[in-house]
Amino acid sequence: AQxxxxxxxxxxxxxxxxVTLSCTYDTSESDYYLFWYKQPPSRQMILVIRQxxxxxxxxTENRFSVNFQKAAKSFSLKxxxxxxxxxxxxxxxxxxxxxxxxxxxxxxxxxx
Amino acid sequence: xxxxxxxxxxxxxKSGTSVKIECRSLDFQAxxxxxxxxxxxxxxMLMATxxxxxxxxxxxxxxxxxxLINHASLTxxxxxxxxxxxxxxxxxxCSARGLARKSSYEQYFGPGTRLTVx
Numbered sequence: 001a002q003x004x005x006x007x008x009x010x011x012x013x014x015x016x017x018x019v020t021l022s023c024t025y026d027t028s029e030s031d032y033y034l035f036w037y038k039q040p041p042s043r044q045m046i047l048v049i050r051q052x053x054x055x056x057x058x059x060t061e062n063r064f065s066v067n068f069q070k071a072a073k074s075f076s077l078k079x080x081x082x083x084x085x086x087x088x089x090x091x092x093x094x095x096x097x098x099x100x101x102x103x104x105x106x107x108x109x110x111x112x
Numbered sequence: 113x114x115x116x117x118x119x120x121x122x123x124x125x126k127s128g129t130s131v132k133i134e135c136r137s138l139d140f141q142a143x144x145x146x147x148x149x150x151x152x153x154x155x156x157m158l159m160a161t162x163x164x165x166x167x168x169x170x171x172x173x174x175x176x177x178x179x180l181i182n183h184a185s186l187t188x189x190x191x192x193x194x195x196x197x198x199x200x201x202x203x204x205x206c207s208a209r210g211l212a213r214k215s216s217y218e219q220y221f222g223p224g225t226r227l228t229v230x
Contacts, residue, residue, distance in 0.1 A: 043150075
């Protein structure tokens, strides 16, 4: 079983600045995957970035990158050059063999 | 690629009636489909997991007789909310995992269905 904790219910950042969203997780499985999803007002879940736990290199996708600290079970998301379209709920998630478990979410506001 | 659709996107029904929500994988075969429920300003909670051709596995606390799940083919799963009551009003999201071009472990999400029970 997995648990995922996002300790920041809300975050805000100035447009063009950088923001980091925190996530910690716990799992008893040796093989697992970590994800960050974005949920805009439309409520469609959009995959932002994925990280295979067996890979040491941090994943990056354009302006989005993660800091994956396996020993500390930490998986933070950094958004660089924040844009107004980045405003949304962000969910951290951990997938084991069977289930995908989500954190509580962080609402990100972008200030123009 | 890896597109999942849901129908309807929004449904209003009267208390005591049943409503069916469809989830389809449009361009890949979904060996496993998942149903989530999301209350306002909350996270997604897994309700059940279904594998094609077999009975769904429900999470603890989810009434299997109330939330009927059928995964009859590799591209279609349905969730039927039976004898709906106002407390069943929520946002229901399906996802699918299977023989997608991108990866076999990743889940692909549908756009969700908003259910309002009056």
